[in-house]
Amino acid sequence: MSLKVEIEGVMLNVVSGYAPQVGCELEKKERFWSELDEVMESIPTGERVVIGADFNGHIGQGNTGDEEVMGKFGVKERNLEGQMVVDFAKRMDMTVVNTYFQKREEHSVTYKSGGRRTQVDYILCRRGNLKEISDYKVVVGERVARQHRMVVCRLTLMVCKKKRSKIEIEKKTKWWKLKKEECYEEFRQKFRQALGGQVVLPDDWETTAEVIRETGRKVLGVSSGRRKEDKENWWWNEEVQDSIQRKRLAKKKWDMDRTEENRQEYKELQCRVKREVSKAKQKAYDELYTRLDTREGEKDLYRLARQRDRDGKDVQQVRVIKDRDGRVLTSEESVQRRWKEYFEELMNEENEREKRVEGVNSVEQKVDKIRKYEVRKALKRMKSGKAVGPDDIPVEVWKCLGEAAVEFLTSLFNRVLESERMPEEWRRIPVALELGEKE
Template structure:
């Protein structure tokens, strides 16, 4: 995420995305911060070199956040109430194929724990990079996935399917036919890495305790005594002030070069993309 916040916010604004799950943020800490353009990132990480998960919200929804649960640097969730509907958004990052089985089992145990803590009937969406192939077709698993997966199912993909069955959810991105480059996270030496999104949308009922007003008053008063009250003035955002036309133009060129390289992986296209990556870094440093 370092140096990428404003670029990410620009993409969300352009694509009209209100809520986005992100993985491999590599930010250490347990915080929430503005990334510009009216978006805020809630994140958690324990190592600045690996893992890290987060959820980005359009700022108009930030006040609707009721709970943030940071389980580990691979799993976190947000509970929101939007127009009277409770919604749980879970961001996850599964261990890669080469990781130890113990680490993979720990991830799925943490994800199970989060799901089991959500009351039956509440809406849940999981946006995650599961690092597995659920495979093409849906023979025998049509209740949890569509036929537009990719490649053959591997062990990690089977874990995804088993989880979907356990939680009565669906692997949503397998229901839509897309170009191959839009069905993978990235490609490396002919190996495809895929991500998946789960969704579960039953009807819900919300019941608040009778003494909610008293509870809210106690929480507010305690917050004032312990933390004090801010002036209300916002500091200039570190992630936005340098976002000038030159930086935006360089990032647009880099994005087009990346698309060109994805379509035709020649050495010439790779070098062009790498050079534009370096140019973006120079433009950002110059602007700052």
């Protein structure tokens, strides 16, 4: 059994095994070592390897002639099975960790049954990485298997600290502020001012869209572009902040002048801060529960559920991938290259095409123009709070502009139908297919 783990760009392979017992046939033992050889050969040379196994052999004390693979601190005399462990270590350029640390006999014996006390469980690592292991011992009293004791070692990986690439988060217009009445009215007013007081919107899409985006940035503001943190003090308010500041000043005053009056003042402020913190938390939770009961609060509920799910995962993002030969790639550049190769092959693969039906007569018919009531009905059915497209204009804007937006969109859609040409921005909008659709 083996496990591969990526730690700060270093691949660590942990291999576990159970060798045949002393009384088993030699053929069975050789088959075990042959399979273990195959496992080691499948691991790239540059990756770390730690083998922890019950080898059912005694490698013995002393290391005369075997200094490159073991230390002096073994247990008892070497037998045939122990020699197989040593031979394997020589073949794979590995070392037996147990033998490099002098311990009391009680912390070296891994197998204990009746009157027998010996060492058959070993930890092996690559010889070049032995310096990364600083300690080893047998944990007395922790039995992970019958008659065997837990064997542990302290491994400190020597890695090159990589400079993480800074994640650029796109700055977005705070369109969600349109839910506030004052922002709603201010946006409409500033937008009309930008059009020179006109009630009718310009005919071309590019001019109208740019005026909308520019007005939104000025009136509603733009996000900082930093990742939003899940703060524990989200319930914080100015009253709590002022009370805590007064408490700090009272504590400083009492530290400088230890009078009973200063002490009493500090204690009173301390109790007051606790009460205000409790009230602020309760008020914030009440507002949260009230908001979650609304239609707009459904999004917050799902967002909280997703955040809880992410927080409960040990690994939130996988940054490694295998190449053509099965080797694990860890660097950002190599991972991106591999994905590029994969999609180039996927998108350029030639597949058999279905034969087209010949001789089908096309039917031409007149398409009615789009009417205002259809646009008005479509806008009413569209949900607010959805993600914006490449044009960075949400549906809330068109709802905010009212009848002027209905007239503009109706005229624009009809021009697109007649000319069979759409604004360039629309070509970058992804089309969401229904389940089962192919085209």
